[in-house]
Amino acid sequence: MGHFVTSKRDFRARAHSNPLNDAEFLVPEDPCSVDWSPFIPDIGTRSIDFVDLGCGYGGLLCELSTAFPEKYMLGMEIRDRVASYCVTKLEELRRLNNGKYRNIGFIRTNCMKFLPFYFPRSSVEKFFICFPDPHFKKKKHRQRLVSLRFLSEAAYCLQPGGMIYIVTDVEELFHWMNHQFAQHPLFLKKEQHVVMQQDVLLPYLLNHTDEAQRMKRRGQETQYWNVFQRK
Ligand SMILES: C[S@@+](CC[C@H](N)C(=O)[O-])C[C@H]1O[C@@H](n2cnc3c(N)ncnc32)[C@H](O)[C@@H]1O
Numbered sequence: 001m002g003h004f005v006t007s008k009r010d011f012r013a014r015a016h017s018n019p020l021n022d023a024e025f026l027v028p029e030d031p032c033s034v035d036w037s038p039f040i041p042d043i044g045t046r047s048i049d050f051v052d053l054g055c056g057y058g059g060l061l062c063e064l065s066t067a068f069p070e071k072y073m074l075g076m077e078i079r080d081r082v083a084s085y086c087v088t089k090l091e092e093l094r095r096l097n098n099g100k101y102r103n104i105g106f107i108r109t110n111c112m113k114f115l116p117f118y119f120p121r122s123s124v125e126k127f128f129i130c131f132p133d134p135h136f137k138k139k140k141h142r143q144r145l146v147s148l149r150f151l152s153e154a155a156y157c158l159q160p161g162g163m164i165y166i167v168t169d170v171e172e173l174f175h176w177m178n179h180q181f182a183q184h185p186l187f188l189k190k191e192q193h194v195v196m197q198q199d200v201l202l203p204y205l206l207n208h209t210d211e212a213q214r215m216k217r218r219g220q221e222t223q224y225w226n227v228f229q230r231k
Contacts, residue, residue, distance in 0.1 A: 027117040039105030058086035063208040083108035119157035131211035155186040174224035
């Protein structure tokens with residue numbers, strides 16, 4: 001990878017950003033006319049395959065970029081300084097690794113609200129939701145990313161047969177998210193043993209997010225996960 005100087009310490013950010021605030025995000029008017037090439041230089045006229053929702057510091061997509069060079073991927077992050085870190089880190093990776101990391105990009109936005117403004121109907125292959133903010137207090141549950149409304153928007157953007165992956169270390173949130181999916185008419189839960197046998201992405205999701213790396217450093221192991229398929 002070469003010598004890497006961008007440090008998370010230079011991009012300190014508040015722990016949370018309220019996704020219910022109507023902060024001024026500029027969103028595309030028409031998802032079909034978005035030119036992604038300023039963010040994802042090699043994309044041409046192709047559409048985005050994988051989307052990391054609440055990507056944090058972007059570690060997962062940086063790993064996936066070289067593992068799946070034929071896929072185009074976007075990380076969405078609401079916190080300004082964290083999204084800036086992703087962009088700076090990506091510029092540095094591109095500079096140090098000629099011709100690589102040109103299939104991924106990062107933007108700052110609120111993915112709880114604006115998905116259909118970014119992705120045309122039936123275009124996305126996979127959404128990743130890794131370690132979403134748990135918002136433990138009951139009155140803050142409205143701020144949780146996965147809700148019935150959110151799933152309808154994600155289902156609209158997903159290809160038929162497309163997938164949503166969820167990973168968390170918070171058991172209560174895991175049950176909550178499973179419950180939202182179970183109530184939604186457009187998703188089916190994949191059998192975990194089938195995913196473990198067949199899905200080449202799963203090991204990346206369980207081992208290469210920034211949060212999974214942090215858990216590993218602390219000796220924590222339990223990650224709850226599931227994969228849901230759009231009908
Ligand atoms: C605990 S971090 C997990 C980061 C990363 N997915 C990982 O697994 O390492 C959750 C991230 O989601 C971001 N986030 C929360 N709500 C969001 C929203 N509505 N839109 C975009 N990003 C959001 C937070 O700012 C934070 O960086």
